[in-house]
Amino acid sequence: MAGNTEPLSPRAKLAVTAGKAAAAVSRAAGRGSGSVIGGKVALRLDPDLLARLAQHLDVVLVSATNGKTTTTRLIAEALRAAGPVVSNALGANMPAGITSALAGGSDAKFGVIEVDEKYLAGVARDVTPKCIALLNLSRDQLDRAAETRMLAEKWREGLSGSKAVIVANADDPLVVWAASSSQQVVWVAAGQAWKDDAWSCPSCGGVMQRPGDDWYCGQCGFRRPTPTWALTGDHVLDPHGSAWPIHLQLPGRANKANATSSAAVAAVFGVPPQVALERMYQVQAVAGRYDVVSFLGRDLRLLLAKNPAGWLETFSLIDPPPTPVVLSVNARGADGTDTSWLWDVDYTQLAGHPIFVIGDRKLDMAVRLEVAGLDFRVCETLDEAVQSAPPGRIEIIANYTAFQDVRRRVGN
Structure with missing residues (x-):
């Protein structure tokens, strides 16, 4: 006690x-x-x-x-x-x-x-x-x-x-x-x-x-x-x-x-x-979440979203269109290997944003966005996505291990 x-x-x-x-x-x-x-x-x-x-x-x-x-x-x-x-x-x-x-x-x-x-x-x-x-x-x-x-x-x-x-x-x-x-x-x-x-x-x-x-x-x-x-x-x-x-x-x-x-x-x-x-008020970021970092001459805001409830809350945070958005999803042990939850997320809320898709399960995400009727581009790396994005701060939304991958790449 x-x-x-x-x-x-x-x-x-x-x-x-x-x-x-x-x-x-x-x-x-x-x-x-x-x-x-x-x-x-x-x-x-x-x-x-x-x-x-x-x-x-x-x-x-x-x-x-x-x-x-x-x-x-x-x-x-x-x-x-x-x-x-x-x-x-x-x-x-x-x-x-x-x-x-x-x-x-x-x-x-x-x-x-x-x-x-x-x-x-x-x-x-x-x-x-x-x-x-x-x-x-x-x-x-x-x-x-x-x-x-x-x-x-x-x-x-x-x-x-x-x-x-x-x-x-x-x-x-x-x-x-x-x-x-x-x-x-x-x-x-x-x-x-x-x-x-x-x-x-x-x-x-x-x-x-x-x-x-x-x-x-x-x-x-x-x-x-x-x-x-x-x-x-x-x-x-x-x-x-x-x-x-x-x-x-x-x-x-x-x-x-x-x-x-x-x-x-x-x-x-x-x-x-x-x-x-x-x-x-002293808390500015939590384990990298919400941090704004400079990478390849661009400002990136790092946002974590692990499940449908988290994605819903995160969509309410991002800057309005035409702010570019990078989505990254993995399905490693720490994430859970089942990505069927992607179908529970209302991705139509991203309409009007230039969307770039990366991560281990980028093709799963691409299929989901295709069905939602959204325009997007699949990229092999974060570097490619950032260099392809139009001007403005870039919102990065990633699930757990994908978020860690992004942090390592940007040196955060």
């Missing part, structure tokens, strides 16, 4: 040291940050290490299909107003990556941890969090992740005995159903742009009614709870009815929603909304 400062056992210290050594070797070999391999080595030597590392921390867990990494960063910035924070800021969000992150934070007071949806219940058991933020659930990595309702059921079962304060999005029926088994829930009206995974009631299977921003099941009466925090325009409305302005350098409505949930989490730890939101 937080507050217990019992020193690490010799075995735990050995595991931490070995993990850091393995990570250093991985970095030296040019294989990334090394956080995952370092965590795997450490956990092999001490399977209880994650729990031991978290015992002196007040822990926040953040889980969702979209927005985990950004929200984790915003919460971390907010909580730094109250003490040192350790966080898996680069998004290594399975037990090995989380263990590596916590191993580097011996002086921290707070642990702000992004957790992959599938691992949430297990990590929550290990680290005894004080707060868990649940943002959304939608289809993603169809070959790896469970169907969304099954994932919600895992959350519901895994969190039913938790003493953590659950900060949950009242606008996502799957999240509400998952959180409803918990003892303490703070409901946030954060919105839900993508609704195609929540038309049937997760409780009884009935058809969900969605008048305006409300929702309810006509069969069993399962309905949207009354939120105590809300995003209204450019303000966060707190439980006392006070409206606090959101000033973010990150673009789009989705990030205002992330800031609203983050302010609700910060309040659990005694950080007032005004202080929390002011600190969030």
